[in-house]
Amino acid sequence: xxxxxxxxxxxxxxxxxxxxxxxxxxxxxxxxxxxxxxxxxxxxxxxxxxxxxxxxxxxxxxxxxxxxxxxxxxxxxxxxxxxxxxxxxxxxxxxxxxxxxxxxxxxxxxxxxx
Amino acid sequence: xxxxxxxxxxxxxxxxxxxxxxxxxxxxxxxxxxxxxxxxxxxxxxxxxxxxxxxxxxxxxxxxxxxxxxxxxxxxxxxxxxxxxxxxxxxxxxxxxxxxxxxxxxxxxxxxx
Numbered sequence: 001x002x003x004x005x006x007x008x009x010x011x012x013x014x015x016x017x018x019x020x021x022x023x024x025x026x027x028x029x030x031x032x033x034x035x036x037x038x039x040x041x042x043x044x045x046x047x048x049x050x051x052x053x054x055x056x057x058x059x060x061x062x063x064x065x066x067x068x069x070x071x072x073x074x075x076x077x078x079x080x081x082x083x084x085x086x087x088x089x090x091x092x093x094x095x096x097x098x099x100x101x102x103x104x105x106x107x108x109x110x111x112x113x114x
Numbered sequence: 115x116x117x118x119x120x121x122x123x124x125x126x127x128x129x130x131x132x133x134x135x136x137x138x139x140x141x142x143x144x145x146x147x148x149x150x151x152x153x154x155x156x157x158x159x160x161x162x163x164x165x166x167x168x169x170x171x172x173x174x175x176x177x178x179x180x181x182x183x184x185x186x187x188x189x190x191x192x193x194x195x196x197x198x199x200x201x202x203x204x205x206x207x208x209x210x211x212x213x214x215x216x217x218x219x220x221x222x223x224x225x226x227x
Contacts, residue, residue: 032216034215036218041123041223041225042220042221043120044157044204045218048171051214060162070147099211100162100210100211100212100216102157102159104156105156107154
């Protein structure tokens with residue numbers, strides 16, 4: 001069965017420091033991976049995706065993610081965190097069947113302190 | 115939140131009542147989805163629809179029903195058979211099932227007492 005794991009419920013980082021939010025996955029076949037961000041009481045906003053090609057994917061708001069096939073990971077990164085980056089982050093993998101369904105991790109709360 | 119609207123933002127109902135959540139999109143997307151979000155559990159798929167007049171059950175369809183009479187609309191009914199209906203409900207759409215990104219609406223928070 002396909003799954004996504006976000007091992008950290010919360011990540012704390014000081015403003016200006018680099019941040020990493022971790023994600024590992026388990027899929028059959030090639031993984032299609034996504035990161036979304038959610039602010040309180042709002043819908044999810046798409047940040048970036050990996051389908052194929054370069055292992056380093058750049059997305060919105062200065063975020064990037066590194067696809068590592070051998071470690072089955074897709075960690076989200078940003079070189080310099082902002083207080084406004086504080087939010088709930090979800091990693092997702094597209095289901096292998098023909099449903100278009102996304103399988104989400106449990107989410108990681110990012111807290112950036114001034 | 116793009117071109118997807120959900121209404122209302124907050125909804126309160128008494129136990130035993132059916133309630134319908136609205137989802138409308140003006141993105142001309144073929145595929146639409148309903149997810150349920152509970153704290154600490156990520157999002158779980160309730161129903162999805164690839165085209166008008168067609169929809170499929172997701173992972174947690176029991177106690178829910180949908181319709182897709184128009185391309186832009188995909189309402190979700192939470193029935194009295196749903197044992198734990200209090201949750202945050204998110205609607206999403208994508209160009210088609212093969213297109214990878216889904217775009218989400220702002221969500222409806224349903225509270226049943």
